[in-house]
Amino acid sequence: MSTSNRNAVRRSSTEIAVNDVMREFAFSDVDFRSLAKLAHDHAGIVLQESKRNMVYGRLSRRLRVLQINTFRDYRKYLATHERELESFINSLSTNHTKFFREAHHFDHLCGNVAVPYTKADGHATSGRMRIWSAGCSTGEEPYSIAAVLNREISDIERCDVRILATDIDTDVLAKAARGVYAANAADDVPAAYRSFFEVRKSNECAAHVFIDHDVLKLITLRQLNLLRPWPFKGLFDAIFCRNVMIYFDDATKAALVERFTQQIKPGGWLYIGHSESLIGAHRGLELVGSTIYRRVA
Numbered sequence: 001m002s003t004s005n006r007n008a009v010r011r012s013s014t015e016i017a018v019n020d021v022m023r024e025f026a027f028s029d030v031d032f033r034s035l036a037k038l039a040h041d042h043a044g045i046v047l048q049e050s051k052r053n054m055v056y057g058r059l060s061r062r063l064r065v066l067q068i069n070t071f072r073d074y075r076k077y078l079a080t081h082e083r084e085l086e087s088f089i090n091s092l093s094t095n096h097t098k099f100f101r102e103a104h105h106f107d108h109l110c111g112n113v114a115v116p117y118t119k120a121d122g123h124a125t126s127g128r129m130r131i132w133s134a135g136c137s138t139g140e141e142p143y144s145i146a147a148v149l150n151r152e153i154s155d156i157e158r159c160d161v162r163i164l165a166t167d168i169d170t171d172v173l174a175k176a177a178r179g180v181y182a183a184n185a186a187d188d189v190p191a192a193y194r195s196f197f198e199v200r201k202s203n204e205c206a207a208h209v210f211i212d213h214d215v216l217k218l219i220t221l222r223q224l225n226l227l228r229p230w231p232f233k234g235l236f237d238a239i240f241c242r243n244v245m246i247y248f249d250d251a252t253k254a255a256l257v258e259r260f261t262q263q264i265k266p267g268g269w270l271y272i273g274h275s276e277s278l279i280g281a282h283r284g285l286e287l288v289g290s291t292i293y294r295r296v297a
C-alpha cells in the first residue's frame with residue numbers, strides 16, 4: 001500500500017479525532033454549549049449537538065476577521081464587546097428563502113386580502129392595510145407580497161397600504177434594501193408577476209434581477225428581534241412568519257404565536273412555514289387551509 005493510501009485509511013478510521021486535531025481554532029464542549037446558550041437566550045435559536053460543525057464553520061469567519069485564535073477567547077470577546085453580538089447572531093441565523101416560496105400563500109393573500117380590499121367602498125381614501133413579514137430574510141418574501149398587492153390594487157399609490165419586513169439579522173436586511181438578486185432568482189416567479197422582477201445587466205456586471213420601484217416602495221425594512229417587545233400601534237391584516245419558528249423550541253413558539261394572534265385584526269390571517277405546526281389548538285386562531293390560520297373575533 002502506498003504511503004498516501006495508508007494515510008487515507010488512517011484518516012477515515014480516526015475521522016472524529018482527526019477532525020478535532022485538524023481544526024484551525026480550539027473549540028471545546030464548553031465553547032459550543034456556551035455559544036449555543038447565548039444564541040438561545042438572545043434570539044430563541046436552538047442549536048442541537050448536530051449543529052456543532054455548522055457553528056464552528058460559521059463562527060470561524062468571525063475569529064479570522066477579529067484575529068482571535070481560540071473560541072475561548074472569542075467568548076471573552078463577546079462578553080466584553082456588546083456590538084459583536086450582532087455579528088454573532090448574523091453568522092448563526094439561517095436565511096434560506098426565495099420568491100413566491102409556498103405559492104399557495106400568495107394565492108390566498110390575493111383572493112382574501114387584496115381582492116376584498118379593492119371591493120370595499122372608499123378603500124383609496126380610508127382603507128388601511130398592513131402586512132407584516134416577520135423574519136423576512138433577504139426580502140424575497142415581502143417583495144412577493146408587494147407584487148401581489150401591486151398587481152391587484154390598481155390605484156395602490158393612493159392607498160394606505162404598507163408592508164413591514166423585519167428580521168434580526170442586519171446583513172440580510174442590507175441585501176433586502178438593495179433589491180438586487182442573482183439572475184436566476186426569479187425563475188419560479190409566476191408569469192403574472194414577472195414584470196415586477198426585471199432581469200437586466202448593470203454596467204459591466206452580469207445580469208441580475210432588479211425589483212420594480214413600485215414594489216420596493218411598499219416595503220419598510222426594520223431590524224426586530226421577535227423575542228423582544230414589538231413597537232406596533234395598530235393591528236395587521238396578515239402576518240407571514242414562515243420558516244422562522246422552526247428554529248425555536250416549543251415554549252418560545254407557543255409564546256410567539258400568542259403574541260402574533262393579539263397583533264392580527266379579527267378576521268385577519270397568519271401564514272406559517274410548511275414544516276411548522278402550531279402546538280395544539282390556539283385560542284383565537286382557526287386553521288383554514290394548509291399552514292393558514294384566521295384570527296377569530
Ligand SMILES: C[S@@+](CC[C@H](N)C(=O)[O-])C[C@H]1O[C@@H](n2cnc3c(N)ncnc32)[C@H](O)[C@@H]1O
Binds near residue numbers: 167226
Ligand atoms: C429561513 S429564513 C425565512 C425567510 C422567509 N420567511 C421564508 O420563509 O422564506 C429565517 C429568518 O428568521 C430570522 N430570525 C431568526 N431568529 C429570529 C428572531 N429571534 N427574530 C427575528 N428574526 C429571526 C433569521 O435571521 C432568518 O432570516
